[in-house]
Amino acid sequence: MSLASHYSYWVTIFLMIAGLYIVIARGNLVKKLIGLGIFQTSVYLLYIAPGKLIGGTAPIVAEGFRTYSNPLPHVLILTAIVVGVATLALGLAIVVRIREAYGTIEEDEILAQDRREEEQV
Amino acid sequence: MTPELAILGAVAIPAAGAVGVAACGRVPNLRETVTLVAAALLFLAVATLVSPVLAGARPSVRLFEIIPGLPIAFEVEPLGMLFALVASSLWIASSVYSIGYMRGNNEAHQTRFYVCFALSLAATMGIAFAGNLITLFLFYEALTLVTYPLVTHHGDDEARRGGRLYLGLLLGTSIVLLLPAVIATWSIAGTLDFTPGGILAGKVSEGGAALLLALYMFGIGKAALMPVHRWLPAAMVAPTPVSALLHAVAVVKAGAFAVVKVIVYVFGTTAFGPETFGWLPWVAGFTILAASVVALRADNLKRRLAYSTVSQLSYIVLAAALLAPLSIVGAALHIATHAFGKITLFFAAGAIYTASHKTEVSQLDGIGRRMPWTMGAFTIGALSIIGIPPAAGFFSKWFMFVGTVESGQYLALAVLALSTLLNAAYFLPIVHAAFFRGQDRRDDHGEAPWPAVVALVATAAATLALPFFADVPLELAGQVGGAPK
């Protein structure tokens, strides 16, 4: 067990932080969604990587094998992926509608338009 | 009518009256009749409770539990009986007066006025008959809320500002100070029932009790201890019948009543000593004198009366704080005598305004000739507040004086004496100017509308007559103080 053998966790952390950074730092609405997707992907990795047990084989009952890898995380992540897809689809749909309503998908331009509208009222 | 039914009726009758008034809003004479009938019924219901209470019974009603272990409960004891009698009898008088005043001044929103008035009486009865602190608190807050539309009756900017100060101070003190005090009492004592001898004895240290007492005294903002008294002059933006209600019938009396009730039935008069109570006579004494001085310098008549009330309320607080049996009798009696005296004064002030549109003391030269009945009643009211026999105020002050001597509190005696002089100083000049100064030739008004005059003559007469029919109030007050008569 060394730092290097935990490389999957390093990748996880990197993706997590990168994803969050993109969400916070980028003003383009679609890029935020991409960042969100990256963030969610890191979580998938967080679940699946520990699922592979050392010396474990594929989770299908067979003669002569005693240690099986854990299939449950895969199941959970399939669910999470579906949720992620639904979220992404919904997010993109809202972005399309925002584009129709505001003419832009840049966050600061949208906020500027809202502020101008408020001042006029 | 069984006592239990009378207790519930006391709260239900004014509430039902409010509904009736709202329903009859379109027919003014019918509407006024509903008010008068409700007031009369209320007085009858309250009166039926007098003899059982005098005989020593304490009729009570327990309703549902608002919080597990804390029911809404009513219990009639002598102090509450006295307060209820005063409030219900004065409702009749103020209703008659209001008819004269509101119609004479062509006030708008009269239906709303009478509805809120009736509801205030329902809340007042709830306070008077409260059997535990939570019931008292519930109706106390209800009273504040229900009198807000009355205070802001005129709806203009001035009314709004006055209303803000009124509500802000009263709700502020009750939420920030009184509520924690009640909850702390519940946590310490395990009960909130009013019990002779108090519920805190032995459960809290003297220092803790002093702090708790402070929370109560300043939390009961309606008792107008300085510095939480500012709502009272601010509420003078209301029409005069409302001021009369506030000062004599309901609001300040509820405050003073709550103060005495907390001192006698939550702390107990013997459980705690000078470390707990020692500071209170100082605060009360200061309020008495400071308010009298402000009254002296006020030219607006209602403002002068308002500060006079602040001062008189602290008489009650001072007397109760001395914990001597006779001074407690004096405090209880003063709730009644001050009510009659003050309401007469306010009725007179409102009558003066209705008839002549004069509001300042300096304008009142010679008015006694044009409005003899009004100013006569005013004089009687003033005599009562000063404490000159045979006006009713003399008797309550007598007990307070004797109480200070009995407990050796000579400083309190001095304060009472000094403030009596100040009372004379700010009332007698008005009387003198009204009757003995020459009047303004340009005036050509007469007396106020007749219902108003009837009402103020009635209360003035009651102020004079009270000492001769004093046995009931005296007996009740005596039972509170536990002193031999």
Next chain:
Amino acid sequence: MTLEHLPALQVVLPLISAPLIVLVRRRWFAWALAVLVSWISLAIAVTLFLEVGRTGVITYAIGNWPPPWGIEYRVDALNSFVLVLVSFTAAVVAPYARISIAAELPREQAYLLFAMFCLCLAGLLGITITGDMFNIFVFLEIASLSTYVMIALGQRRKALVAAYQYLIMGTIGATFYVIGIGLLYLMTGTLNIADLAGRLRDVGEIRPLLAAFAFITVGIGLKLALFPLHQWLPNAYAFAPSVVTAFLSATATKVSVYVLIRFYFTIFGTSILFAALPTDEVLLVLSIAGIVTASLVAVFQQDLKRMFAYSSVAQIGYITLGLSLANEAGLTGSIVHLLNHGVTKGAIFLLIGGIALRCGAVTFDRLRGIGRRMPLTAFGLVIGGLSLVGIPGTAGFITKWYLVLAAIERGYWWLVAVIVASSLIALGYVWRFVEAAYLSPPDERSVKQGEAPASMLGFAWVLVIACVYFGLDTSFSVGAAREAAVLLIGGAR
């Protein structure tokens, strides 16, 4: 036979009504089915509540797979109370929605809102009733996704931005939650809540648990608008359709609070919580910060919906405050406030929906003189406002009582001062409404409008009456809350 399947039906019935609505598409059918399914859900929730009161915890294995391998629905004193709250709110809001939605949404879209409403209801009920951590995540996302859609259906284009912002923040929150439960699963090997509580005691390495605890707190904190993670709430509440705001304000954040309570007290237990991490202090500070700043910001708002949205953030602060005190009184106060605030805010937002219908907008300048034109609406709002302040006779008072009692029992007198002082700030913004409604001359543009339609007013007043009722007769609310509190504190030892 149906009685034993009630826990499953609680979730399944709203769940299948959503696609049914989408298939049929007619607006009246959508509304009727939404009402029907809400009322049936209420009936089921009440039945479950009574059943739990009689027999204790009810467990139900989905698909007959025995826990801890299968997903288990587990109803105890705490979540049966929340089930009743959520379904009661839905049962009142759904009938109200007919006219409100007809006015605020284009005809073709109305059925979509009702479909999302049913999905959201299914999600919220699912979160509450399930006994499996990952299942909570699934239902959490079902509820959240449908919420995003409902908010996006608001009239103004700002609703889209609000929905998007909520989507981003909500998904981050949900993902944090998933990270947290992932760590828990890795340490213990189980997803079942009851099983987890037992296994956690035997775990050697405490650090992953602390990390999991932190992730779950932040994740759920985002969902329940814990300060400073509350940024999405004011916009979402202000721009969503009135019905949606009313429904969400009474349910969504409350269910998230339930999840937090479940994790804190049933799973983690006070030993890890308050010994290893300064949870109570952090939660206390954040709660106070939320209460004070949100109340202050509310005072300065021009839009009534936004004002009460900030008020909601403050009220949620009260709930988490009770949690941080962690004694029986505090927990009772928190749990009872789930109902009390739900009823109060639901009433307020339903009444505001009526104002939106009649006056076109809910800004203060349009509201002037509304006390005359819409007397019942205005008076109902006054009662709701008094409940937010905590005047006796209203539900909010009961909560304040228990919170102050909890603070006194802990000896935190300064906290007592904060709680009561914040009530005064609430009085400030409530009284702004009172003065605008009753003491201001009417606005010329809306002089001719009358009272809200009877059906809307009627259902809004059901909640107003509930607000007063639960301030006077607390046998149900405090009784259930106290039982839940005792269960949680006792089980956590």
